[in-house]
Amino acid sequence: MGIxxxxxxxxxxxxxxxxxxxxxxxxxxxxxxxxxxFFLGSEINGINVSDETIAEAKEKMTSELQKYTLxxxxxxxxxxxxxxxxxxxxxxxxxxxxxxxxxxxxxxWGRAVFNxxxxxxxxxxxxxxxxLKKSVDKLLCLQTNNIVEPKNPNFKYTDKGYIIVNEVNxxxxxxxxxxxxxxxxxxxxxxxxxLETINCYVKPKYTxxxxxxIEVKNILNKYVSSRITYVFGDRKETIDNSIINKWLEVNKNxxxxxxxRKMKDYMDELFNNYNTAGKTRNFATSSGKTISIGGGxxxxxxxxxxxxxxxxxxxxxxxxxxxxPTYMQKALSRNINDIGNTYVEIDMTNQHLWFYKNNSLIAExxxxxxxxxxxxxxxxxxxxxxxxxRNTVLRGPGxxxxxxxxxxxxxxxxxxxxxxxxxxxxNIYRTNGSHGCVNLPYYLAKTIFNNIEEGDPVVxxx
Numbered sequence: 001m002g003i004x005x006x007x008x009x010x011x012x013x014x015x016x017x018x019x020x021x022x023x024x025x026x027x028x029x030x031x032x033x034x035x036x037x038f039f040l041g042s043e044i045n046g047i048n049v050s051d052e053t054i055a056e057a058k059e060k061m062t063s064e065l066q067k068y069t070l071x072x073x074x075x076x077x078x079x080x081x082x083x084x085x086x087x088x089x090x091x092x093x094x095x096x097x098x099x100x101x102x103x104x105x106x107x108x109w110g111r112a113v114f115n116x117x118x119x120x121x122x123x124x125x126x127x128x129x130x131x132l133k134k135s136v137d138k139l140l141c142l143q144t145n146n147i148v149e150p151k152n153p154n155f156k157y158t159d160k161g162y163i164i165v166n167e168v169n170x171x172x173x174x175x176x177x178x179x180x181x182x183x184x185x186x187x188x189x190x191x192x193x194x195l196e197t198i199n200c201y202v203k204p205k206y207t208x209x210x211x212x213x214i215e216v217k218n219i220l221n222k223y224v225s226s227r228i229t230y231v232f233g234d235r236k237e238t239i240d241n242s243i244i245n246k247w248l249e250v251n252k253n254x255x256x257x258x259x260x261r262k263m264k265d266y267m268d269e270l271f272n273n274y275n276t277a278g279k280t281r282n283f284a285t286s287s288g289k290t291i292s293i294g295g296g297x298x299x300x301x302x303x304x305x306x307x308x309x310x311x312x313x314x315x316x317x318x319x320x321x322x323x324x325p326t327y328m329q330k331a332l333s334r335n336i337n338d339i340g341n342t343y344v345e346i347d348m349t350n351q352h353l354w355f356y357k358n359n360s361l362i363a364e365x366x367x368x369x370x371x372x373x374x375x376x377x378x379x380x381x382x383x384x385x386x387x388x389x390r391n392t393v394l395r396g397p398g399x400x401x402x403x404x405x406x407x408x409x410x411x412x413x414x415x416x417x418x419x420x421x422x423x424x425x426x427n428i429y430r431t432n433g434s435h436g437c438v439n440l441p442y443y444l445a446k447t448i449f450n451n452i453e454e455g456d457p458v459v460x461x462x
Contacts, residue, residue, distance in 0.1 A: 039104050042119040044097065045189060054097050061123070065089055070185055073194045074141050075171050075201070082135050082182065088128030089186070097121070125187050132186075136179050141195075147172050150204040152254060153213050155220060157245040162220040164208045172202040205254075212254050219256060220248060222318040228311060229322045232274045233334030244315055264308060271302040276338045277329060281382070283459060286345055286354045286364075291461060296381025296410070298457045299338060301329040331384070332457065339382065343457040344415070344448065346438060348378055351425045353440070355448050363447040366425025367440055368418065371433030378436050383409040383458045388449055396435055404442070405449040409458040413437050417445035 038057060040050045047064055049057040068084035100121045140146055148170035155162050177200040185193050195201065206213050224241035247263045250256055277299030284290050303326040314321060333340035341359035346352075346367065354364040370378040389406040394416065401420070408414030418439035438460075440448070 038100075039119050042100075042104070042121075044100070044121045045123050057097055061091065065091065068189075069191065070182065071192045072139070072141070072182075073192060073196070075169075075196065078141070080139055080141065082132075082186075084127075084186075086135050087131045087186075090126055092124040092126055097123075125189065127186060132183070133179075136175070136182060141171065141173055142175060142178075150202050152204045152206045152252060153208045153210075155217060155250050157220075157224070157248075161224060161241075162217050162245075164213060164217055166208045167204040167206065169201070169204065174200050174202055210254075216250060216254055216256060220250075223248060223256075223315050225318045225320075226315045227320040228314050230270075231322060231324050235274075235334075237270060239311070258312065260308070260312075263311070264304070267304055267308055267311070271304055271307070271325065274300060274325075275302055276300045276331060278381075281337065281339070283339065283382075283461070285347065285461070287347065287350075293380065293382060293459065293461050295379070296383040296460075297329075298331060298382040298384040299329070300327060300331050300334070302326070303328045329384075330455070332455070339457050339459065342453075343459055344385075344452070346378075346458065346460045347462075348380070348429070348460060349462045351427075351429055353438070353444065355444075355451070357451050362451050363444055365441055365444040367438055367444075368421060368424050368433055369429045369438055370413075370436040372430045374433075376433065376436050378413060378434075378438060378460060379410060380460050380462060381410070383460070385409050385452055385454055385456045385458060386414075387454050388452065390449075394437070399435065403445075405440075405445040407445075407449060407452060415440055415445065415448060415458070417442045 036053050038049050038052055038054075042049050042052075044057065044061055047061060049060060052060065065084055068089060070082045072080045072082070074080065104119060136142070148168065149172055150170040151168040153167045154165040156165050173195065177198070178195065181193060181198045181200065224244050226244060227238065227240045229236055229238045243266065247259050247266075248256060249259055277297055278295060279299065280292050280294030282290055283293050306326045310326070331338040331340070332342060342357045343355075345354040345356070346369070348369045351367055351369065352364065353367045355362045370376040386408045391404055392402075392406045394401045394403055394406070396412070401418075403416040403418075406414060406416050413436045415438045418434075419442060421439055424439065424441055
């Protein structure tokens with residue numbers, strides 16, 4: 001007998017029932033499996049825990065945590081690490097992933113096949129703050145002996161003027177910035193931190209390209225372009241770039257300063273060669289001898305403070321000038337022999353005086369100087385005539401002397417006529433001399449008075 005339609009339908013129905021039972025059994029078997037295992041595609045903090053039990057996932061996560069290392073990429077190709085095991089790194093959930101597993105209904109395991117992204121978990125991290133601080137403090141990049149301080153650009157003087165010396169970036173780190181970024185990186189599970197990228201290096205305030213740096217270089221070159229020439233009679237002294245650059249400095253704020261101490265030291269030394277007041281000079285006497293004589297107040301004195309002010313202004317304006325210095329006191333001649341050819345010469349040993357004007361002998365004669373026996377000797381030295389006065393009275397302890405011609409040159413000591421004397425010269429001065437003045441015969445005093453001028457030198461020697 002052949003198979004009837006009814007038998008065919010029964011066979012098909014039976015097959016479907018068997019298939020459905022098989023599928024159901026398979027489905028329930030898989031569901032039973034996922035009652036204890038995570039769905040496929042499950043991730044915790046980016047780590048695949050698919051088809052693992054809670055215990056297996058906890059073990060895996062703990063293992064991964066122990067391997068965690070944060071690498072710090074530093075300058076000059078250097079690197080350092082901070083390890084999770086050193087800072088007490090742990091998960092906030094302490095590996096308790098039950099709640100994550102509970103969200104995965106084992107009877108809906110099929111969803112995982114088509115929606116794996118829905119089964120991801122982030123387990124927050126925490127660390128021991130004190131341990132992290134100690135780890136950061138131990139970093140070699142923060143040790144004092146390894147730190148190169150950043151420096152602003154500098155300026156170097158060359159034979160072609162000032163050039164910019166590039167800044168030094170160094171490797172000094174802003175510890176607070178680095179520490180805060182390390183904390184953030186650890187909590188976010190990052191494994192690398194580039195210190196250059198996070199801008200934790202301390203930078204110099206200026207670079208060689210900064211407009212202020214370029215401006216300062218230009219100003220420095222303006223200053224050293226100055227040329228100041230001082231004229232001292234037939235002699236000259238020039239202050240130029242080779243000297244000026246030694247006085248210029250640039251501070252850490254890229255500001256030009258003058259080293260006025262160096263400037264003053266230089267100017268003092270320079271002008272000392274041309275200041276002659278009180279210095280010892282060679283003097284050719286009328287008797288034919290050449291003597292060395294010093295002391296007194298006659299001579300050139302340059303106003304150094306005023307000259308430094310003027311020099312400072314000239315340099316800042318980049319000037320080229322030729323000038324005489326400002327004098328506090330002048331002499332008759334700017335030659336090496338500044339006495340010139342108009343002077344009074346007093347030979348106190350021989351008690352004789354000569355007066356020359358424009359190299360011509362105008363008058364000479366015997367005199368009487370200070371009393372040696374009473375310690376009133378006339379001081380030796382070269383002095384300048386302070387002024388001249390007619391018809392005055394000279395007063396002092398024990399004397400009141402009217403004179404017609406008064407010509408002081410050393411405080412209260414001066415040249416004057418002495419009408420009370422009938423003799424001059426010889427050794428009168430030893431026991432019967434003056435109180436320090438130079439007593440002259442009337443004719444000699446009158447001639448000198450009529451020809452001498454304020455500032456003329458008076459040379460006194462023994």
